[in-house]
Amino acid sequence: MSRTAQTNTTTGDALLHRVMLGTVTSVPCCIFLFINVTMLFTLRSKAVFRESSRYILLFNLLVADTMQITLGQILYILSVCRTRLSYPVCGVLVMLSNITIEVSPLTLVVMSLERYVAVCQPLRHATIITITNTALAIMVVWAISSLNILVHVLLMLDFPFEDLDTLQMKEFCTSHAMFLGPMSYDYDRAFTCLVFVSAAAVIISTYIGVMVAARSASTDKASARKARNTLLLHLVQLGLSLLSTIHNSVVGSIARIVTRPILLIILNTLYVLVIMLPRCLSSLIYGLRDKTIRPVLLYHLCCRLKLKAGVSP
Template sequence: MSNTTILDTNVTVQQVINWNPFKAVLSMTPCFFFLYVNLVMLVTLRSKVVFQETSRYILLTNMLFVDSINLLVSFLLYIFAVVRVQLNGIICLVIVVSSDITTPISPFNLALMSLEQYIAICFPLRHAEIATSRRTGVSIGVIWMLGSLTSLTDVIVFVITGSTFDIKWGYCTRPLVFHLKVHEVLNKTFSGIYFTSVGVIIIYTYIGIVVAARSAASDKMSANKARKTVLLHLIQLGLYLASLSHESIIIAVYQYLDLITAVNIQYVAFLGLIIFPRCLSPLVYGLRDQTFRPIFKYYFTFGLRSTVKPVLI
């Protein structure tokens, strides 16, 4: 479930620069921008007590934190591949394990956010009782444990089988570290279970919210907003699932296409499958929130566009 990035070893830095002088900037600019946006959002979420004690904002904080880590790791690995920086096997092992742990957290977090929306619409009178900050924290701890299962299993198999790295130095990819067939089978099995479970939960909550929205006693506006939010969760889950195919796509294009075309496709795949899915969280869940948005704008512009800091306990 790793999002490590590879580049053909025959590609030199000068060749990449000569072919695509603006694409390196095109790749780096969205990374820098959304890392900044995520950082500002995290600062905003820690600035008010209401954000620290409300379930949906706690889940948003976890989502932003995980997406920022994945975005930063993917960006660094991409740059290392482009400029031909070779990492020691041990260092690569740490990076791959870290990526494998954090990658499934975002889909799990989407499931929790969908459940929170479902409870708010279908059980409004019990929402405050069920979706407490303590239970939300426990739920986040559980999904972090679940996200660690793949890496823990891989490391155990790696140690038991007495595996070694294919080479001492190389481009950091998952196959460089976990190159046995059993690792590939375990990775696909866990990925299938994770994404199927999350997909079922999101679809179930979406159907539940749609049914509740038709009830005469429901808040139509809140129900429709929740329905759209859960639908966005489902779309984002599809993008996360598509990002798992990134490495396979890159390997295939370098095998069957010419070098320049393969490099161009790698740029597009990196932006579309790695960067874009991890840039949706601030747009979907932050800027649509009427309570959060004015405070975020204040911090994002360093207070230059507002004479008074928004007040919210």
């Protein structure tokens, strides 16, 4: 009888622990998703946002970030619930997640080039940065990310799935669990390094170009200063995105030197701060910095309540 009671107590404690872990991440996730979805709605609410290349690129960045938050939370909840998926289902979730990871830095590159043209080639900006060219750039970004996933699929085809007794995974569904061979891991690391190094090089180059142009007497100083600050922001966002890609490696290293309870605390903290929060910063920073977006965003965030006499859009 006591053994049964002890088993029930252990089971109850385990269930309570899982609920707590899920709650700790789900609450911030819901807040971040609310902010991002509100920002996405804001960017589609007015013609000035829908017809400006700058805001269209921001919308694309937020779509990728919102998808990443959602998919990351789904995978996290599945692991907390100790749910093991089949290889095909896990593969689809991981592929969608990986696409969005690569879209963010590539979109930041396009946004940086748009700011560079706006400052350094102001007379040609309307000709170069058109809605058509912006849409084409976005399609190229998604195509590059999708091509990366296609290569991963081709590498996975070499894995002998027919030798497995079942397609049910023995591990929880993560990106690393889908690296079914050393070649997949090496390729992913090489591609990630190529994307982030190239993105950093482009953003730094555009920043230097804007600084040089700012010294010219014909350049609008205020516009150049704003562009320079925006490019610095892009560089910070790129660094935060890079942190999210090395999250698993960092956790793996920490796991070797700390106990499990401490590891769980560190794991949840890093997940919220490194994986989820950076994906929400774009909405907060751009929404509050941009004088055109700010009143509309605050209007929608406050559920369309009348804030002050000059705040409603």
